[in-house]
């Protein structure tokens with residue numbers, strides 16, 4: 001069998017870009033991306049895609065309704081597919097055993113049940129979502145217990161390593177494609193079938209074959225190591241502020257050691273995004289379930305350091321503004337969790353905004369890609385406030401950085417958007433209340449020039 005029809009369940013940040021790239025690189029394969037959300041599918045079928053990723057619009061425009069389809073007809077897409085990606089969300093559980101830590105596998109399980117119920121031919125089922133180690137075992141059990149006679153399934157683990165904002169580039173030039181399979185002849189066959197899809201553009205030496213459990217754990221380990229680097233450099237930023245060392249110089253100095261390398265050493269207001277926290281919590285929970293408390297505590301510390309960093313930065317804003325921000329107007333530049341995305345999930349900006357709003361500040365918020373409704377939704381969430389009406393009264397969402405900064409006491413940079421680097425800060429300074437402050441939570445601006453203009457400049461990891 002050669003794979004000619006792929007179904008991807010879950011049209012999110014992973015399913016959408018991944019399948020668009022597969023459709024582009026494999027014109028001989030029909031790729032159908034399905035979702036339970038009618039709204040999301042209609043957005044994928046419209047001119048304004050539900051997610052912003054550089055390069056994605058172009059691919060979708062070229063392949064949509066040629067060999068790339070977005071549909072809510074989940075059953076039909078499953079039935080006709082040879083290979084099915086499960087690419088649904090695996091959020092942190094919000095109730096029951098493991099609440100606040102374990103991964104909620106409800107959505108993955110629902111997919112497995114639907115696949116088992118509607119499949120009338122053999123399928124390769126590919127776990128693309130990030131899952132706890134041995135999740136494939138549960139998927140296979142559900143598939144085996146519910147299938148029609150003479151229908152066989154193989155479950156592969158093929159975690160996704162793309163980063164938002166550079167998803168298309170990551171997918172086209174992946175560092176590696178990891179495929180874990182059952183250690184049987186059928187498992188090896190399934191691995192080869194999925195590999196053939198990737199071999200249309202990924203060099204063979206970049207396709208890494210492991211057993212299923214190694215593949216599942218590798219995904220959690222990769223995110224844990226990446227998050228750990230950020231927490232490590234952020235911990236150094238605290239020492240820098242206390243001693244007069246400069247964290248950028250320290251990062252450069254250690255990054256030149258080829259064993260350490262320069263990437264992911266940017267000290268910041270803290271890491272955000274939908275996955276680092278969720279996957280670390282999941283890893284910690286797995287360690288606890290395996291009765292490995294020392295290992296659990298080790299990885300928990302990476303998360304604790306991140307909370308500390310976000311709080312430290314928010315508190316610095318308040319302390320510098322003479323220990324009170326009540327009634328003061330503060331501009332927030334950036335609301336997304338990183339540049340080049342409109343995604344705000346676990347964005348450090350939410351933490352900063354919450355702290356400032358709790359202290360009675362008024363916020364002018366500008367982000368080039370985040371929709372105003374999303375900002376309102378994030379800041380009126382019960383986790384952020386028990387008084388949503390007050391929040392709505394206290395925030396103004398701007399579509400222009402200059403008006404956002406008008407007559408405010410301070411600018412707080414929460415996202416490293418390139419456009420913030422080249423703004424006319426002299427013009428901005430003139431229109432702000434004096435003394436005018438800038439808190440550069442991303443270390444992107446030229447602090448010497450800002451100080452010359454007259455700004456009181458504060459940043460991370462430097463006095």
Ligand SMILES: NC(=O)C1=CN([C@@H]2O[C@H](COP(=O)(O)OP(=O)(O)OC[C@H]3O[C@@H](n4cnc5c(N)ncnc54)[C@H](O)[C@@H]3O)[C@@H](O)[C@H]2O)C=CC1
Pocket residue numbers: 009010011012013014015034035036037040074087088089090107110111128129130131160161162163164274275
């Ligand atoms: N966002 C990212 O950059 C990355 C995410 N991941 C992992 O990939 C998985 C998906 O993440 P995202 O794409 O960000 O999530 P997302 O929340 O953007 O998309 C998931 C989609 O699945 C749909 N869905 C849920 N249950 C369904 C069902 N039974 N049938 C059909 N559709 C269903 C939801 O409606 C939603 O549109 C997660 O496990 C995540 O940890 C992995 C690498 C990168």
Ligand SMILES: O=C(O)[C@H]1O[C@H](OP(=O)(O)OP(=O)(O)OC[C@H]2O[C@@H](n3ccc(=O)[nH]c3=O)[C@H](O)[C@@H]2O)[C@H](O)[C@@H](O)[C@@H]1O
Pocket residue numbers: 130160161162163164165223226230263264265266267268269270271272273274275276337338339
């Ligand atoms: O599993 C996932 O969801 C993905 O999580 C991260 O990707 P992503 O969250 O999209 O973005 P990153 O570039 O990793 O940034 C995460 C956060 O760390 C921050 N960061 C990153 C790098 C750095 O040096 N310093 C720093 O503060 C970013 O600003 C952002 O808030 C991983 O990089 C991907 O490999 C992985 O596939």
